[in-house]
Amino acid sequence: MSADAIGDIWVVTEQRDGQTKAASYALLAKARKLADESQSKVAAVCLSQGVKDADQLMAFGADKVYLVDGPAADGWNDDVYAGELADLARRETPGVILATSGSLGSSVIPRVAVALGTGMAANCISLDFDPQSRMLVQTRPAFGGSLMANVIFPSKKPQVATVRPHAFKKGEANPSRQGQMIRVDLDKQSVTSKTKLLNVVKDLTERVRLDEAEIVVCGGRGLGKAENFAIVAELAEVLGAALGTSRPPVDDGWIPYSHQVGQTGSTVSPKLYIACGVAGSPQHLAGMQTSEIIVAVNEDPKAPIFEVATYGMVGDLFKIVPLLTKKLREARG
Amino acid sequence: MNVIVCIKQVPAKIKIEIDPKTGTLASGGVDRAINPPDLYALEEGLRIKEKTKGKVTVLTVGPVKADESLKEAIGYGADEAILLSDPAFEGSDTWATSHILSKAIKKLGQFDLVLCGKQSIDGETGQVGPMLAGVLGIPFVSLVNKMEELGQGSIKVMRMSDEGHQLIEMALPGVITVVKEINIPRIPSLRGLMAAKKAKIPVWNAQELGIDPATVGSAGSPTRVSKVFFPQRPGKSEMLHGSPESQVEQIMEKLRQVKAI
Numbered sequence: 001m002s003a004d005a006i007g008d009i010w011v012v013t014e015q016r017d018g019q020t021k022a023a024s025y026a027l028l029a030k031a032r033k034l035a036d037e038s039q040s041k042v043a044a045v046c047l048s049q050g051v052k053d054a055d056q057l058m059a060f061g062a063d064k065v066y067l068v069d070g071p072a073a074d075g076w077n078d079d080v081y082a083g084e085l086a087d088l089a090r091r092e093t094p095g096v097i098l099a100t101s102g103s104l105g106s107s108v109i110p111r112v113a114v115a116l117g118t119g120m121a122a123n124c125i126s127l128d129f130d131p132q133s134r135m136l137v138q139t140r141p142a143f144g145g146s147l148m149a150n151v152i153f154p155s156k157k158p159q160v161a162t163v164r165p166h167a168f169k170k171g172e173a174n175p176s177r178q179g180q181m182i183r184v185d186l187d188k189q190s191v192t193s194k195t196k197l198l199n200v201v202k203d204l205t206e207r208v209r210l211d212e213a214e215i216v217v218c219g220g221r222g223l224g225k226a227e228n229f230a231i232v233a234e235l236a237e238v239l240g241a242a243l244g245t246s247r248p249p250v251d252d253g254w255i256p257y258s259h260q261v262g263q264t265g266s267t268v269s270p271k272l273y274i275a276c277g278v279a280g281s282p283q284h285l286a287g288m289q290t291s292e293i294i295v296a297v298n299e300d301p302k303a304p305i306f307e308v309a310t311y312g313m314v315g316d317l318f319k320i321v322p323l324l325t326k327k328l329r330e331a332r333g
Numbered sequence: 334m335n336v337i338v339c340i341k342q343v344p345a346k347i348k349i350e351i352d353p354k355t356g357t358l359a360s361g362g363v364d365r366a367i368n369p370p371d372l373y374a375l376e377e378g379l380r381i382k383e384k385t386k387g388k389v390t391v392l393t394v395g396p397v398k399a400d401e402s403l404k405e406a407i408g409y410g411a412d413e414a415i416l417l418s419d420p421a422f423e424g425s426d427t428w429a430t431s432h433i434l435s436k437a438i439k440k441l442g443q444f445d446l447v448l449c450g451k452q453s454i455d456g457e458t459g460q461v462g463p464m465l466a467g468v469l470g471i472p473f474v475s476l477v478n479k480m481e482e483l484g485q486g487s488i489k490v491m492r493m494s495d496e497g498h499q500l501i502e503m504a505l506p507g508v509i510t511v512v513k514e515i516n517i518p519r520i521p522s523l524r525g526l527m528a529a530k531k532a533k534i535p536v537w538n539a540q541e542l543g544i545d546p547a548t549v550g551s552a553g554s555p556t557r558v559s560k561v562f563f564p565q566r567p568g569k570s571e572m573l574h575g576s577p578e579s580q581v582e583q584i585m586e587k588l589r590q591v592k593a594i
Contacts, residue, residue, distance in 0.1 A: 016496075078473070078474075078475075079472060079473075082467075102495060103475075103476075103494055103495045106459055106463070106475040106476060106510075107463055107473065107474075107475040107476075110427075110460045110462075110463035110464045110467065111463050111464070111466065111467035111473065113428070113464065113467075114428065114431065114463075114464045114467030114468055115467060117555075118428070118555045119426050119427065119428040119554065119555030119556035120427065120428070120458075120460055120464075120556070121556060122457075122458040122459060122460055123457065123458070137559070141457070141564070142455060142456055142457050142561075143454070143455055143457070144454065144457070145564065146563070146564075147561055147562075147563065147564075148561065148562050148563070148564050149558045149560070149561050150558065150559045150560040150561075150562075151556050151557070151558055151559070152556070152557055152559045153555055153556055153557075154557055155555075156555035156556075193472075194471070194472035194503065194504035194507070195472045195473075195474060195501055195502065195503045195504070195507075196501065196502045196503075197499055197500070197501055198489065198500040198501065198502055199499070199500040200494075200496065200497065200498075200499055200500075201491075201497050201498040201499070201500070202496055202497040203496070203497035203498065209495060215593075215594075239594065257478070257512070257513065257514035258493060260513075263369065263370075263454055264369060264370055264451075264512075264513040265513070267457075271593060272588070272593040272594070286454070290564070292593075293588070293591060293593050295584060295588075296570075301572075306570050306572070307570065308570075309570045310570065310571065311570070311571050311572075311573060311584055311587055312570045312571070312572040312573065313572075313573050313580045313584060314572065314573075315577050315580060316577065319577040320577045320580060320581060323577055323578065323581045324581050324584065324585070327581055327582075327585055328585070328594065331585070
């Protein structure tokens with residue numbers, strides 16, 4: 001390693017049923033770009049067992065893939081993941097550790113940063129290599145997306161950052177890319193857990209994850225009552241979108257909290273956000289205003305949601321939304 | 334159970350301005366309040382205290398004026414509130430803040446559970462809870478939406494996960510972050526408000542906490558904000574006109590053009 005090398009760039013990947021998630025592939029593409037700019041290497045780290053697409057991780061940009069012999073296949077355990085990742089990082093001394101925000105980012109990565117004696121930049125939307133300082137510059141939103149901050153690590157390594165879903169795009173596969181597969185058997189004694197998973201309750205109503213969705217359809221107070229959520233749920237279904245909501249419908253018990261977007265709910269940043277009957281309180285805007293395209297349907301032309309909307313539709317959502325659903329369904333045959 | 338609740342004082346208004354002279358946040362003269370997500374942590378702490386005949390201690394790292402938020406916490410029913418404040422703490426990132434909190438928690442001595450809100454509404458990192466657990470070397474569970482069981486030496490909690498919910502047993506002492514769904518915070522009682530008015534908030538500085546000033550604040554923080562700026566907003570909203578049918582035709586065309594559908 002030359003004196004000005006930034007060190008290996010790690011991508012902590014996440015799998016579902018053995019398949020690496022799209023968000024991890026997108027982050028891998030970004031890491032590849034950063035590595036090419038900084039003449040460093042990319043390593044994909046797999047903490048879960050039974051990863052089926054390890055060779056794909058190489059085709060999409062990894063120079064190395066670490067397959068960590070993790071806890072039992074069913075065995076979620078953030079304590080164990082955090083311990084294993086920190087152990088591996090101590091041994092291999094990467095320069096940068098990147099992961100997606102969400103469950104991993106809210107639980108595992110901050111503890112890994114502390115264990116390695118370094119800090120962290122959470123929920124970044126942009127990562128850039130600064131050739132002058134030969135460091136990464138992390139850009140992250142604050143104050144509900146109304147402000148951006150560039151975060152640097154002046155002297156500590158590794159630089160640890162989590163990134164929001166959709167911040168980056170998946171790259172092109174290059175099947176001829178060669179890489180190194182490294183099986184890691186960590187000393188189990190060193191990683192103990194004081195938490196135990198007793199039960200998993202899968203949310204059956206939620207077909208598409210809110211924070212991972214490319215399209216979010218959001219129903220607000222303008223729906224009037226719980227039954228009317230069917231109108232936005234249908235639009236969500238035809239678009240393959242996640243169903244979101246603002247605070248009032250949750251407080252009134254129309255829809256579970258896990259759908260709430262905003263300051264006290266989830267922060268989303270999809271490619272397309274369709275707000276139906278959402279007034280657009282500052283608290284709601286804080287959770288969605290970084291979305292790429294925002295379509296707002298509201299009968300009140302003065303509703304604050306129109307201030308952040310890309311396209312505004314003033315009118316009766318009970319007419320517009322079902323019509324849009326119908327036209328989309330027709331267009332898809 | 335002895336419960337410690339960590340709160341943050343934040344700007345009460347979400348609209349913020351950048352000081353054109355310094356290029357940093359203009360925070361002077363802004364009303365400040367307890368970070369709204371932290372109120373759910375405080376309420377949960379108070380409920381645990383009532384069920385187990387325990388005690389709630391509230392901590393915050395902040396400037397001298399942050400004692401107002403701690404008095405407010407006393408108003409809600411907290412038994413004790415301590416301000417961790419020192420000029421050396423200024424500019425602390427989440428790592429340094431977690432270290433300051435950990436020193437205060439060790440100084441307090443015996444405790445069972447530390448509660449934090451999901452994240453602050455200004456910095457929005459959600460990092461201090463898990464980092465604090467890491468520094469203290471105790472277990473951690475994020476995004477708890479239900480307290481299922483308060484046991485001897487352990488608790489059972491429901492947490493939000495990527496796939497739904499998980500029921501987790503955590504050994505005590507430990508740290509959890511909670512989400513809004515866990516409870517509905519109470520309104521301070523008249524007695525609470527009187528107590529808040531009379532409360533004297535102790536201030537612990539770096540020396541009292543045994544903290545080397547070089548390890549906290551801007552100097553000791555692993556991360557630094559090198560620049561703040563307003564995000565580039567795409568131009569003004571484009572309002573569609575016409576009948577519902579016409580507007581739907583137009584929006585379909587626009588979304589097709591940008592390949593959003």
